[in-house]
Amino acid sequence: MIPETxxxxxxxxxxxxxxxxxIPLIGAARQDQAAMALARPAALAQFxxxxxxxxxxxxxxxxxDFSVLNVVENSHTDKPMLYKISGVWGNHEGSMLLWVxxxxxxxxxxxxxxxxxxxxLKARALAVQALISVGFxxxxxxxxxxxxRVDPAPLNGNGLNPLLQDPGLAFHPxxxxxxxxxxxxxxxxxxxxxxxxxxxAAWARWVRPWTLAAWAALTLGIAMGSWxxxxxxxxxxxxxxxxxENASFMPWLCxxxxxxxxxxxxxxxxxxxxxxxxxxxxxxxxxLGTFLVRSGILTSVHSFASDPAxxxxxLALLGIVTGGSLLLFAFRAGKLDxxxxxxxxxxxxxxxxxxxxxxxxxxxxxxxxxxxxxxDALDLGKVSVGPPFFNAIFLPxxxxxxxxxxxxxxxxWKRGDLAGALGRLKFVLALSLLIALAxxxxxxxxxxxxxxxxGIALAxxxGVSALLEWAERIKLWRAPLNGLLTRIxxxxxxxxxxxxxxxxxxxxxxxxxxxxxxxxxxxxxxHSGDSVDVATYRLTLDSVEDNLPGPNYTASRAHFTARKDxxxxxxxxxxxxxxxxxxxxTTQAAIHTNMLGDLYVVIGEPDPKGxxxxxxxxxxxxxxxxxxxxxxxxxxxxxxxxRRFRFGAPxxxxxxxxxxx
Amino acid sequence: MTRKQRRLYFVLLGLLALxxxxxxxxxxxxxxxxxxxxxxxxxxxxIGPGRRLRIGGLVEQGSxxxxxxxxxxxxxxxxxxxxVTYTGVLPDLFRxxxxxxxEGRLERDGTFHASEVLAKHDEKYMPxxxxxxxxxxxxxxxxxxx
Numbered sequence: 001m002i003p004e005t006x007x008x009x010x011x012x013x014x015x016x017x018x019x020x021x022x023i024p025l026i027g028a029a030r031q032d033q034a035a036m037a038l039a040r041p042a043a044l045a046q047f048x049x050x051x052x053x054x055x056x057x058x059x060x061x062x063x064x065d066f067s068v069l070n071v072v073e074n075s076h077t078d079k080p081m082l083y084k085i086s087g088v089w090g091n092h093e094g095s096m097l098l099w100v101x102x103x104x105x106x107x108x109x110x111x112x113x114x115x116x117x118x119x120x121l122k123a124r125a126l127a128v129q130a131l132i133s134v135g136f137x138x139x140x141x142x143x144x145x146x147x148x149r150v151d152p153a154p155l156n157g158n159g160l161n162p163l164l165q166d167p168g169l170a171f172h173p174x175x176x177x178x179x180x181x182x183x184x185x186x187x188x189x190x191x192x193x194x195x196x197x198x199x200x201a202a203w204a205r206w207v208r209p210w211t212l213a214a215w216a217a218l219t220l221g222i223a224m225g226s227w228x229x230x231x232x233x234x235x236x237x238x239x240x241x242x243x244x245e246n247a248s249f250m251p252w253l254c255x256x257x258x259x260x261x262x263x264x265x266x267x268x269x270x271x272x273x274x275x276x277x278x279x280x281x282x283x284x285x286x287x288l289g290t291f292l293v294r295s296g297i298l299t300s301v302h303s304f305a306s307d308p309a310x311x312x313x314x315l316a317l318l319g320i321v322t323g324g325s326l327l328l329f330a331f332r333a334g335k336l337d338x339x340x341x342x343x344x345x346x347x348x349x350x351x352x353x354x355x356x357x358x359x360x361x362x363x364x365x366x367x368x369x370x371x372x373x374x375x376d377a378l379d380l381g382k383v384s385v386g387p388p389f390f391n392a393i394f395l396p397x398x399x400x401x402x403x404x405x406x407x408x409x410x411x412x413w414k415r416g417d418l419a420g421a422l423g424r425l426k427f428v429l430a431l432s433l434l435i436a437l438a439x440x441x442x443x444x445x446x447x448x449x450x451x452x453x454x455g456i457a458l459a460x461x462x463g464v465s466a467l468l469e470w471a472e473r474i475k476l477w478r479a480p481l482n483g484l485l486t487r488i489x490x491x492x493x494x495x496x497x498x499x500x501x502x503x504x505x506x507x508x509x510x511x512x513x514x515x516x517x518x519x520x521x522x523x524x525x526x527h528s529g530d531s532v533d534v535a536t537y538r539l540t541l542d543s544v545e546d547n548l549p550g551p552n553y554t555a556s557r558a559h560f561t562a563r564k565d566x567x568x569x570x571x572x573x574x575x576x577x578x579x580x581x582x583x584x585x586t587t588q589a590a591i592h593t594n595m596l597g598d599l600y601v602v603i604g605e606p607d608p609k610g611x612x613x614x615x616x617x618x619x620x621x622x623x624x625x626x627x628x629x630x631x632x633x634x635x636x637x638x639x640x641x642x643r644r645f646r647f648g649a650p651x652x653x654x655x656x657x658x659x660x661x
Numbered sequence: 662m663t664r665k666q667r668r669l670y671f672v673l674l675g676l677l678a679l680x681x682x683x684x685x686x687x688x689x690x691x692x693x694x695x696x697x698x699x700x701x702x703x704x705x706x707x708i709g710p711g712r713r714l715r716i717g718g719l720v721e722q723g724s725x726x727x728x729x730x731x732x733x734x735x736x737x738x739x740x741x742x743x744x745v746t747y748t749g750v751l752p753d754l755f756r757x758x759x760x761x762x763x764e765g766r767l768e769r770d771g772t773f774h775a776s777e778v779l780a781k782h783d784e785k786y787m788p789x790x791x792x793x794x795x796x797x798x799x800x801x802x803x804x805x806x807x
Contacts, residue, residue: 234750344670356674360682367686382697384715385690386764392689397682523749525730576753585753604750613730613750 003068003147006056010147013049013104014137016042020107020130024123028195036123040111043126046133047101047108054101057146058088067153070094070146076159076581078552086170087160092294092310093146095173099290100136102174102181103129106210110185117206124192125185132184135317143310159581162553168228172221179218180251180286185210186258187283190276191325194332199272204265207279209640211262215255216636222248223629230626234587234602236519236617238625241390246369247289250362254282257358260351268348268413270339274355277329284322285362291318292369346416350408357401364393402458402509405502406465424472425465432460443518443620455513463506470499497639501632508628514597514621525611535618537599538563539572544603544612553579555588558603558612562592574603598622695764701741708767716743716773717762725757736763736773747775754780 020042027035060068061084064077074091075084083090089098107129114122140146163169189207193199225245230238239245258278264271291314342348368385375383406428410421436457440448471477473495474487488496520535531540542559560572572590579586592599597620604613697715698706708714716736724735731748734757745763755761755778765775 234753341664341667352671352674356678360678364682364686371690384695384697384764386693386695388693389689392693393682393685396685523730587753602750607727607729615750 002056002059003065003149006053006060007145007147009049009052009056010137010141013046013053013100014134014141016046016049017130017133017137020046021127021134025127028120028123028127031120033119036119039123039126039130042130043104043107043111046130047104050097050101050104054088054097057094057097058085060147061085061088064157066155066157067149067151068146069148069150072150072154072157074160075157076552077156078581079160079165080551082167082170083160083165086164089173090160090164093140093144095177096136096140096144096294097146098174098177099181100133100140102177103133103136103184106182106185107133110210114206120196121189121192121203121206124195125188128188128191129184132188132321135320139310139313139317143313156581159552159579161582162577162579162584162586163232165552165579166228166232168224168231172224172228174221175217175224176221176248179214179216179221179255180248180289182210182214182217183251183255183258183279183283183286185214186279187325190279191328194276194325194328197332197335199265199276199336201266201269204262204275208259208262208266211255211259211279212636212640215252215259216633216640218248218252218255219629219636220633222252223626223633226629227626230622231589231591232587234589234615236521236589236600236602236615236619238515238622241368241387243369244289244293246365246390247292250365250369251282251285251289253358253362253365254278254285257355257362258282260358261355264348264351265339268340268342270342270348271352271355272339273329273333273336276333276336278355278359280322280325280329281359281362284318284325285366287314287318287321288366291315340414342413343415345411345418347408347411347413349416350404350411353404354401354408357397357404361394361397361401364397365390368393399458402462402505405505406462409469409498409502410465424468428461428464428468431464432457435460449517452513452517455517456510459506459510459513462509463503466499466502466506470496473499493642494639497635497637497642500635500638502635504628504631504633504635506628507624507631511621511624511626511628515619515625518620520618522616524614525607526614527609527611532614532616534599534616535597535620536564537569537618539599539601539616541612541614544606548575550577552581553577553586556603558601558614560590560601562599570599572599572601574601576603593623595623595627596621697762699738699741700736700743701738703743703767704741711766713764713766714773715762715764716745716775717760718743720755720757720759720761722757736761744772745775746772747778749778751778752780756780 020039023035024039024042026032027038057070059065060071061075062081064071064075064084066072070091070093074094075087079087087094089095107126110117110122110126110129117125186207189203189210193203222245225248226238229240230236258275261271261275261278265275291311294310294314340348368389371385372383375381407418407421407425410416410424411418436453439456440450440453443452473491474484476484479487522532522534524532526532526541528541528543531538533539540561540563542561544556544558546556548555548557555575555577557573557575560574561568562570562572570592572592574590575588577586577588578584587602587604590601597618600617600619600622602615604615606612695713695715697717698708699718700716703716718736718738721735721737721742724733726733730750731746732751733744733746735742735744737743745765747763747765759780762779763773763775764777764779765773768774
């Protein structure tokens with residue numbers, strides 16, 4: 001009964017979405033208030049219905065209802081409750097359901113909180129949002145129904161891929177989807193604005209919070225996935241340039257560009273056409289990501305199943321959405337011309353350069369990701385494009401970006417004073433060179449690669465300049481100290497947010513540099529009692545216990561003792577797990593962190609003579625990679641709490657803008 | 662600055678980015694593209710040592726031998742075979758008779774020295790390239806585990 005309820009709710013949601021995508025659009029064209037007002041209840045109803053369907057599927061998982069095919073294929077009674085729940089989105093059908101759930105969640109949020117939006121824009125944006133819903137609900141109902149029954153019901157299920165049975169991964173998809181589905185809101189607003197033929201500062205102010213929320217969620221989602229890869233895949237790596245990682249990274253690059261160009265529209269009313277285009281491209285890249293993952297045309301950890309019908313459907317959706325919106329853009333972009341003028345050296349100029357570099361990077365990553373497909377189609381042979389390619393294009397584009405990123409906030413709007421800004425940054429430059437030199441000496445001088453010092457210099461340049469800009473903003477030195485807290489409180493939250501986000505980026509860069517350049521790696525066969533020196537630590541394998549029972553696996557667990565200068569600092573217990581359903585091995589690395597570096601221990605296969613292959617790493621600054629991402633997300637959150645984005649504020653600001661124009 | 666000038670700047674910046682990116686991508690590709698071959702394709706080609714390659718096929722039954730942390734095994738596409746050496750820990754899903762992809766360089770003695778061994782994370786499937794290669798050589802049985 002419950003699965004049928006779910007299915008019925010999905011069909012109803014499709015009907016509601018059809019109404020929501022047509023009536024308000026027609027209403028907005030005819031200025032019919034009643035028809036436009038329909039968008040709000042429809043968006044809420046659509047969300048409610050999809051939530052019912054999602055709840056139904058979840059209850060099938062929780063109660064292990066094996067009369068539902070999806071549950072049979074992806075669940076098992078032995079599985080701990082957390083993974084029964086996360087199993088809902090650990091498969092193709094369920095994850096698509098989560099996709100539309102989040103899509104409708106954003107729609108409902110706009111319907112609820114967008115009271116101040118002009119009715120025409122709101123009706124059109126919600127209608128566009130519903131159009132996307134229609135596409136994906138059709139996709140679910142026609143090609144990937146999660147509620148299909150099996151008769152007779154088997155006694156138990158096939159279980160979930162053990163690699164996915166991990167707390168980090170359980171919540172990685174929801175955040176990722178909150179991110180890249182969230183860009184649908186910017187897209188819907190962009191299309192609505194194109195239909196209306198009007199983009200102004202107020203529009204940017206409405207779009208920015210949604211973009212910011214999506215960006216923060218996506219950053220967190222990517223960081224979680226990367227962290228998961230770091231501790232479960234057992235190679236000590238955290239980013240593989242896997243096609244599906246790229247699929248989430250391209251919208252991030254493009255979304256970051258959008259976030260910054262929307263500032264220019266908001267403050268200076270320039271770059272309007274470009275911003276609209278970015279909104280379209282960002283969401284198109286999200287859809288492309290969905291296509292790459294769902295169609296299984298690229299081999300990856302993430303491809304659940306390959307079914308050509310699904311691939312074709314998503315490809316068609318992608319074609320319609322991207323093609324249609326670009327066509328609309330081509331017709332209407334001419335109307336968006338004009339806006340504020342600015343000199344090349346100015347805040348706008350720096351943000352534009354940021355945009356160009358980010359968009360170029362996204363394009364190059366896109367090319368690298370799709371190249372194996374293109375080569376295969378053109379019969380150029382089977383090729384793989386791996387990390388060396390991506391590193392070779394990524395670094396030359398990112399280094400100038402980060403250099404500009406430090407200077408940009410010091411430039412004035414409209415016409416900046418580069419010499420003055422650099423003058424204020426002299427001290428930062430000296431300090432970052434000093435930090436780089438110190439790090440280079442600490443890591444053994446000529447023994448450590450020179451580029452590592454460059455990376456650290458870059459990170460310090462960005463980090464210290466972000467702090468300096470903040471200190472100047474709150475007049476840390478120029479005004480008496482007793483008013484300091486008030487000044488911090490009164491300064492716009494979005495400025496604090498920027499400082500945090502840029503500083504977080506600096507932490508991540510330092511982490512990436514340190515963990516790549518100064519990593520020590522030792523692979524060997526060890527017997528009980530053997531010791532190996534890793535960086536400044538001594539690791540001793542004390543014993544290995546076999547056949548330890550877990551909830552749905554048995555594990556071999558090694559017992560390592562880590563010592564520094566003869567003092568025990570940690571007991572480390574890496575495991576090798578053999579899951580029962582499906583029967584598969586996974587690696588559980590043991591990580592001991594002191595926030596400056598990770599000691600990382602993996603136990604491998606036994607050899608016939610009673611030894612074990614072990615992989616021991618010391619990854620300096622590795623925790624900073626993820627710490628930096630968390631700081632960036634916090635920055636996003638702080639910025640989101642800015643007064644300007646609070647409900648009600650946009651209207652007042654909007655009338656002020658029109659008053660001035 | 663007039664609108665025309667500003668537009669000129671935009672276009673120049675765009676062209677610069679495009680040109681730079683193209684140059685970057687082309688140089689990166691010529692150095693880093695890794696071609697995928699099966700053992701029988703390897704037999705027909707003369708590939709110099711030093712070039713990074715990917716070799717895919719099945720791990721031949723009974724071919725895996727370990728000595729300390731160095732593993733030797735044979736990759737087969739059921740038509741030709743290629744001996745591989747690898748130092749390090751094999752992935753969890755590495756099994757005799759299952760699909761595998763090895764990335765590395767060809768040694769002068771004709772063995773393949775792998776720096777990376779990939780086994781598909783999902784044991785139901787083998788690497789796509791391997792499946793395609795097996796289909797091409799006519800040794801693929803639909804639905805049956807090879």
